[in-house]
Amino acid sequence: MDAANAYGLMAAYSCYGERTTDIVAPGSRILSTWLTDKALYYPEFSDNNLFYEGFEGSDSLKFYTSADPSKGELCGEISGKKVYNGKNSLKLQGTAEGNAVYSEPVDLTQASGFDSSEAYRFSLNVAGEGGHSCGQAEVMVRLTDGSFALLGDGTSLARGRDGGFNSFNTGAAQILPKNTDYANFQLCLTLKGLDMVFPNGHGEYVYEDGPVYIDNLGIGSTTLPYNYSDGTSMATPMITGAVAVLAGRYPDDSAAMRTARTIGSVTKYDEFKDKCVSDGFINLDQSVTDNPYPVVNAANIAEDTVTIDGYFFGKNPTVTIDGKAAGIQSSEAFEDGGQRLVVSRPADVSGMARVSVTSSEKGEGHQSYDFGKVKNVDYFENTLPLPEDPAFYDIDAYQMVGYGDYLYCIPHYYTFPELVEKLWRFNVNTKAWDQVTLPENTVMFNATAVVWQDKLLIYSYNTGVEDPAAAKPVSIGMILTYDGSTWTQTPGWNDKTFPNSAALVNNDGQLLAVSGIFNNTFNNTVYSVSLENHTLTPMGNTLRAVSGPLVSAGHGQLIVTGGLESGNQNGTLPGVERLTLDNGVYVPSELDMTGIKTGNLSGFASAAVKDGFMLVGPETTDASTDTYTLGTSGGLTPYKKRVDNAALANPSAAAYKGQFYVLARTYTSDSNFIFKSTAVQTEEPVNPDNPVNPDNNNSQAANVGTGITDTLPLAGAAVLLLLCAAGIMVWARKKRKLD
Known part of the structure; x- marks a missing residue:
């Protein structure tokens, strides 16, 4: 789903994708249930x-440039x-530095x-100018001693959101001080023009001169x-509600047809063109839902033909592939309303190409x-094989580490x-x-690994209670080493002594x-x-505070990519940082992204090679490659x-053997x-002392040594509940909501 704001524009924070999202729906300023x-x-x-002002008449509340209206x-x-x-x-003027205005005193007693x-x-409620500007008002109120003070918890900022109106983010910020002067009630609003930009995949506020509406x-x-969320x-x-409406309106639709009807029931706008599959905004008018746009679900590509499956192709459709006419060889209709077209494959079509079906009844x-x-x-x-076990694909992403004859994921x-x-x-x-x-009774999530002292060193989290008398579970850090046959744990680490979701790296011993x-x-x-x-001894900083970065080390340098920032929920961060050791301190610099599609939120991954680094990530603006070298x-x-x-998306890279x-x-x-490789010159790998081969490793615990100590037995379901209780996973919930 893509989200539109209140002004019919793609929301500034919305994820979108020409191929990967289907439809646009309202997503800004939606009144939602909240904690009591x-x-x-x-x-x-x-x-x-007690008091209300909506600026509907000439006698509306007035604002002045001074707390004393006469001055x-x-x-x-x-x-x-x-x-x-x-x-x-009421339209007022905001500035980048803040413009203070005062309401006329009102006797509320x-x-x-x-x-x-x-x-x-x-x-x-506050809003900025235009379709995406925000606007901000810091709110202070007059006290009985004549001074002005912030409301509630001291964070009484009201900011607009993506062109629309917004108020305070919390109820605590609304509370008036006990010594508010109600006999001479007066507001001081410090107004700032405000815009939101997305340089790193998440919103950052930029203050500017501009109108502020209250x-x-x-x-x-x-x-x-x-x-409001x-x-x-x-x-x-x-969209879920739209599906329910369509289910009642067309009860005989199969699940696949109902999905297609939803995607095809849109009004198309240039604003949404190439931002989602449908190019449009959901429209439940029955004249639209009775006759949706064609929806292409699959294309089976052969040497001379392309077989296209979908819905609502109509009686006399036409087909183009990459803008070239594709003659229809045969057409077939299915009981559930689906249709299949077999068309001729146009010559010289390669790469990512658009398959377009146009119905005479509706459109394209x-x-x-x-x-x-x-x-x-x-x-x-x-092109390398992938595991057949579907459990492999439950993980969002992997970090690949070479050790012995293996790449460990x-x-x-x-x-x-x-x-x-x-x-x-x-x-x-x-x-x-x-x-x-x-090891037995050990689980792992969001781990990081590195080869250290001829062993595979992994840092992850288990969950348990260090003190049996503790009221709440705490996260227990695990540092595990693996020599190819035996696991050993280094106890004593936890989220108070080691950063969760950091990246471990071995830089020249x-x-x-990192982070x-x-x-x-x-x-x-x-x-x-x-x-x-x-x-832990600080040795410098990266440019961005992130969790889960991907870091490669070599030649005395660190290459930092990916990861998430606290406000980012749209994917791993774009961009690349190089950290160079200077007098014992790692000094960061950001690499120039000229010629690269920086709007892509898939991020980069890197690996050290003989003469520098190799990186993979967003493609060049001329679409020539998605891979790069770095000296x-x-x-x-x-x-x-x-x-x-x-x-x-979520790439991982390793240069090995x-x-x-x-x-x-x-x-x-x-x-x-996908899993692929290409030949490069790499550094010599580190081999384990006691490798275990696949023929004697049958995925049973007997193949893992008993050197681990202080393990914490927890069943999988209990682990998940304790993780939630500990608050470890709250920040990582799968959502696209901006708090």
């Missing part, structure tokens, strides 16, 4: 406001351009129902357990598919964690997959932990780790080969994963 103990006051829904100038103008409630709002013992709240000012005490998480229930619908290698483009020469998530009891590994010689069982979450705060520190002394100085250079025609391996999610394969 965090209820908010809404003047527009209250029938007992200031009247400011603001009534406007109908942007409104929250009613027909008008004479208002009907005034009770001096009541704990009153104040609310207003509306719906009220004072009262009644609260409601609702809050934004995001594709709000658009999704809109499409989807894009991979028609194979593009002429004059070189690709990674090795370490679970690395970006949405909702899966608890892992076995590690997948790929034999680089036999091209076969098998699994290594973790120095063990480092992660420390004491519930995203951090950007590079730590030197002493396992023996249980100490020890200078910038990214497009590589002569590319991994795949499709965009790569003469190959550069890439494992990534993609939306064109049946498994949604």
Whole structure:
């Protein structure tokens, strides 16, 4: 789902994809249920406001440039351009630094129902100019001593949201101070023009000069357990409701046909063109839902023909592929309403190409598919097998680490964690997959690994109670080492002593932990780790505070990519940082992304090779490659080969034993994963002392040594419940909502 804002524009925060999302629905300022103990006051829904102002008449509340109206100038103008409630709002001027305006004093002690013992709240709604601007008002109120103070918890900022009106984010921010001067009630609003930009895949506020609209000012005490929310998480229930309406309207539709009817029941707008499959906004008018646009569900591509499956193709459809006419050889209709067209494959169609079906009754619908290698483009020469076990695909992403004859796949998530009891590994010689069982009663999620002192070193989390008398479970850090046959644990680490979701890296014999979450705060520190002394020593910083970054080390440098920032919910971060060691401190620099599609949120992955680094990620703007080389100085250079025609999501990379391996999610394969490699010059790998071969590793615990201590027995379901209780996974819930 894509989310639209209140002005019919694609919401600034919305995820979108020409091939990967289907339809646009309302997603901004959706009134949603909220926690009762965090209820908010809404003047527009209250029938007992002590005071209300909607700027609907000439006698509306006035604002001045001074707290003393006689010494200031009247400011603001009534406007109908942007409104929250009613027909008008007050347009004031905001500045980047903040423009203070004051309301005229009002004696609220004479208002009907005034009770001096009541704990009153104040609310207003704020918006910026245009379709995406925000606007901000810091709210202060006059006290009985004549000074002005912030409301409630001291965070009384009201910010617009994506062009629309918004109020305070919490109920606590609405509470008026006990010594508010109700006999001379007066507001001080510090107004700032505000815009939101997305340089790193999440919103950042930029202050600027610009209009700020205010509306719906009220004072009262009644609260409601609702809050306005934004995001594709709000658009999704809109579509769920649409599906329910269509189910009642067309009860005989199969599930597949109902899905297609939903996607095809849109009004198309240029604003949404190439932002989703349908190019349109959901429309439940029956004249639309009776005759949806064609929906293409599948294309089976052969040498000379393409077989297209879908719905609502009509009686006399026409087909184009990559803009070229494709003659229909045969047509077939199915009992559930589906249709199949077999068409001639046009000559010289390759790469990602659009399959378009146009019905004479309605119009055009499409989807894009991979028609194979593009002429004059070189690709990674090795397409490698993937595991047959569907459990492999439950993990969002993996970190690949070479050790012995294997690439170990370490679970690395970006949405909702899966608890892992076995590690997948790929034999680089036999091209076969098998699994290594973790120690008994040990589970792992969002781990990081590195080869350290001739062993595979993994840091992850288990969950349990260090103190049996403790009221709440706490997260228990696990540092495990594996020598090819035996697991050993280094006890004593937890989320208070080691950053959760950091990246472990071995840089020329120095063990480092990069970024992660420390004491519930995203951090950007590079730590030197002493396992023996249980100490972390800061050695510099990255440019961004992230969790789950991908870090490669070599030639005295760190290459940092991917990861999530606290406000980002749209995918791993784009961009690349190079950290260089200078007088014992890692100094970061951001690499130039000129010529690369920086809007892609799939992020990069990197690996050290003999003369520098190899990276994979978003493709170049000319679509020539998705792979790059990086020397020890200078910038990214497009590589002569590319991994795949499709965009790569959550990529992982490893340079090992003469190959550069890439494992990534993609939306064109049946498994949604691809695994490929190409020959490169690599550094010599580290081999384990006691390797275990697949023929004597049958995924049973007997193949894992008993050197582990202090393990914490927990059943999988109990682990999940304890994780929730501990709050470890709250930040990682799969959602697209902006808080």
